[in-house]
Amino acid sequence: MELVEASFMALGVENATPLTEGGQKWVFAAQLAGHDVVVKVVKLPDGPSANVVVERAHREVELLAAVDSPYVVKVLSDAVEVGDPPEAVAWVEERLEGVDLSRSLGAIWEEVEIFRLLSDIGHALQACHELDVVHRDLSPGNIRALPSGSFVLMDPGYAKHLRLAALTGVYQPGTAGYRSPEHVAGGSTSAASDIYCLGILAYYAATGSFPIDPSGPENEYDRRLLHSPAPDVTIARSDISTELALVINTCLNRQVARRYLDGSELLEALDLIGMKS
Amino acid sequence: MSGVFVHDGRRSGHHSWATAAIAAGAAQGVFINPFASPRFSIPRYSRAADFAALATSAGGEVVFDAMTHARLLPGSNRTDLYDSWELWPGPEGDLSTPLRQQQHIERVFERQIELGTKKLTPTVNVTVPSAPDAFLAIELAELGKAIDPQAWQSIAGARTFWGSGSALDDHIGKLVALRSPTWIVTLTNEMVFENVPDISDHDAFEGLLRSVHSLSKRARVIVAFADYAGLLPVAAGADTVGAGWDRGMRFFDPSSFHVDSSPGIRIPASYVTQKSLSAVLRRDAAVAIETWNSTEALRLRGGTMPGSDQAERVHHLRTLSELVVSFSSIGDRSLRASAVSTHFENASRDFDRLILALRPIVREGDKSAWIAHHKKVLEKYIAAEGL
Numbered sequence: 227m228e229l230v231e232a233s234f235m236a237l238g239v240e241n242a243t244p245l246t247e248g249g250q251k252w253v254f255a256a257q258l259a260g261h262d263v264v265v266k267v268v269k270l271p272d273g274p275s276a277n278v279v280v281e282r283a284h285r286e287v288e289l290l291a292a293v294d295s296p297y298v299v300k301v302l303s304d305a306v307e308v309g310d311p312p313e314a315v316a317w318v319e320e321r322l323e324g325v326d327l328s329r330s331l332g333a334i335w336e337e338v339e340i341f342r343l344l345s346d347i348g349h350a351l352q353a354c355h356e357l358d359v360v361h362r363d364l365s366p367g368n369i370r371a372l373p374s375g376s377f378v379l380m381d382p383g384y385a386k387h388l389r390l391a392a393l394t395g396v397y398q399p400g401t402a403g404y405r406s407p408e409h410v411a412g413g414s415t416s417a418a419s420d421i422y423c424l425g426i427l428a429y430y431a432a433t434g435s436f437p438i439d440p441s442g443p444e445n446e447y448d449r450r451l452l453h454s455p456a457p458d459v460t461i462a463r464s465d466i467s468t469e470l471a472l473v474i475n476t477c478l479n480r481q482v483a484r485r486y487l488d489g490s491e492l493l494e495a496l497d498l499i500g501m502k503s
Numbered sequence: 504m505s506g507v508f509v510h511d512g513r514r515s516g517h518h519s520w521a522t523a524a525i526a527a528g529a530a531q532g533v534f535i536n537p538f539a540s541p542r543f544s545i546p547r548y549s550r551a552a553d554f555a556a557l558a559t560s561a562g563g564e565v566v567f568d569a570m571t572h573a574r575l576l577p578g579s580n581r582t583d584l585y586d587s588w589e590l591w592p593g594p595e596g597d598l599s600t601p602l603r604q605q606q607h608i609e610r611v612f613e614r615q616i617e618l619g620t621k622k623l624t625p626t627v628n629v630t631v632p633s634a635p636d637a638f639l640a641i642e643l644a645e646l647g648k649a650i651d652p653q654a655w656q657s658i659a660g661a662r663t664f665w666g667s668g669s670a671l672d673d674h675i676g677k678l679v680a681l682r683s684p685t686w687i688v689t690l691t692n693e694m695v696f697e698n699v700p701d702i703s704d705h706d707a708f709e710g711l712l713r714s715v716h717s718l719s720k721r722a723r724v725i726v727a728f729a730d731y732a733g734l735l736p737v738a739a740g741a742d743t744v745g746a747g748w749d750r751g752m753r754f755f756d757p758s759s760f761h762v763d764s765s766p767g768i769r770i771p772a773s774y775v776t777q778k779s780l781s782a783v784l785r786r787d788a789a790v791a792i793e794t795w796n797s798t799e800a801l802r803l804r805g806g807t808m809p810g811s812d813q814a815e816r817v818h819h820l821r822t823l824s825e826l827v828v829s830f831s832s833i834g835d836r837s838l839r840a841s842a843v844s845t846h847f848e849n850a851s852r853d854f855d856r857l858i859l860a861l862r863p864i865v866r867e868g869d870k871s872a873w874i875a876h877h878k879k880v881l882e883k884y885i886a887a888e889g890l
Binding site for chain 1: 669672673675676677679680682713714717718720
């Protein structure tokens with residue numbers, strides 16, 4: 227825990243308490259200048275790749291700091307190197323109220339809530355995509371449902387950061403169930419991949435199930451992602467409006483070119499049907 | 504402006520014929536390429552800038568296609584006019600580094616500025632989406648967009664590329680993200696044996712239509728070297744077809760870019776275009792149809808019998824242009840595809856009647872080449888898209 231304490235000191239945060247821990251990453255609740263914040267600490271791998279990780283962490287966090295949207299969690303510090311030589315990188319993000327989306331995805335949502343999810347995260351993606359940041363891991367754990375009813379995207383660029391840094395060893399982008407066809411090995415994720423993943427979230431909110439079943443061996447899931455078109459959402463939820471069904475089905479089109487290419491195109495579509503928040 | 508663009512050619516009258524076709528409303532623009540028109544006038548060839556000015560003054564659009572995808576084909580060596588364009592500041596054909604790619608694209612753009620045409624990013628011919636040439640094509644397109652976000656873009660691919668299923672869709676998805684305002688799409692042939700289209704690879708052509716469908720959701724699509732076969736991509740959303748009167752204008756023919764000591768017969772007969780059949784039949788067949796039923800012959804041709812090959816050139820472009828403009832004016836995708844399908848159905852029935860009445864002058868092989876495969880490809884596309 228010396229590394230963690232050193233991280234807190236380097237960042238100038240106080241009153242830290244653990245929130246989550248997984249792999250090489252720790253997340254803490256803390257305070258910075260009297261404000262509630264989250265501290266993220268990532269342990270560096272041994273060997274020469276550590277320098278690459280540090281450089282890329284700087285680049286990613288700087289990029290994220292440039293994203294200015296109320297729908298994206300704010301990065302409040304640079305990525306600081308902890309130790310000499312560095313043993314970890316750490317940074318501070320704003321701390322959000324509310325709960326992860328995973329807490330509420332089991333139930334069947336009302337249309338207005340689904341539109342709100344599409345619109346809010348659409349705005350978040352627009353802000354990221356305009357800076358050429360692709361989230362790559364749009365899943366319930368990375369979306370915060372605020373008490374106000376709005377949604378905020380968290381960990382933007384984190385999956386990319388992991389991939390570049392190879393912190394997890396064998397990199398598997400995305401979260402099972404919430405992956406796009408481009409996430410399959412050999413593919414190339416783009417802004418449209420985030421749109422597909424948002425479509426999965428909206429589909430799940432509407433129906434309580436995945437459009438592409440992620441169960442079973444991973445290679446079978448990959449095969450389904452590549453070759454099985456997502457079912458029309460109205461098959462599982464017949465009372466859904468034509469407008470919402472069109473938006474979700476377009477997000478989930480197997481062909482990238484037939485989807486909304488990025489957050490801006492999604493928002494334009496929502497605007498056309500009068501559902502942009 | 505939808506319709507027909509006349510591909511460039513090396514015949515002496517090409518510039519005046521193409522300009523006359525535009526003036527007559529039979530064509531809406533021209534492609535100029537460095538293999539067929541020189542940058543500076545030389546004996547027998549007037550300079551491309553004069554051709555561009557003529558075509559523009561006649562009211563046509565002008566596109567200068569650097570045809571890098573043709574220059575880099577194995578055996579491409581017809582460079583007598585090409586070299587005058589100096590399209591390669593570095594070693595000719597070298598696109599191995601980002602700097603070389605940038606230099607070539609910038610030089611092509613400079614030439615297009617000289618001619619007063621839109622910028623069209625050069626591309627390479629793609630064999631399959633997983634091949635290095637596919638990644639190079641994407642790199643060139645991205646670089647072209649970085650240099651000028653409004654630059655038009657090209658896609659050129661072999662049948663194996665267009666028939667590669669979901670891999671093709673992924674490749675097109677990457678290109679669509681560039682948001683080019685206009686795409687110029689080419690299906691490249693490895694060989695062209697006859698003056699008839701080869702649509703027998705249904706998967707490839709269905710892939711072409713699927714891609715045109717995707718591209719046309721956000722941009723204009725011009726299908727190059729397509730001629731009457733271009734009605735298929737028009738059904739899927741293209742609004743302009745590259746066409747002409749010679750084999751190298753109607754089909755992407757690698758021999759057009761190759762110096763051949765024995766070129767063989769390139770104009771084996773005189774032909775007459777049959778609009779309602781979507782076909783170009785030999786003049787002796789056209790005469791036989793006229794003799795059989797002059798009223799029907801007039802309908803099938805879509806105009807009076809061309810009295811000369813020059814009249815046939817204009818007749819060919821005019822009839823194709825009428826069809827392209829008519830179909831591309833239909834905004835609803837389902838109705839548009841249905842209209843082209845109906846055209847093919849009617850042509851198929853007309854062929855059956857002609858074969859019955861005039862065999863062996865009009866044969867099953869003619870129907871197969873000009874309509875039967877087209878129909879099957881279109882049916883496959885319509886079914887896959889749920890139109």
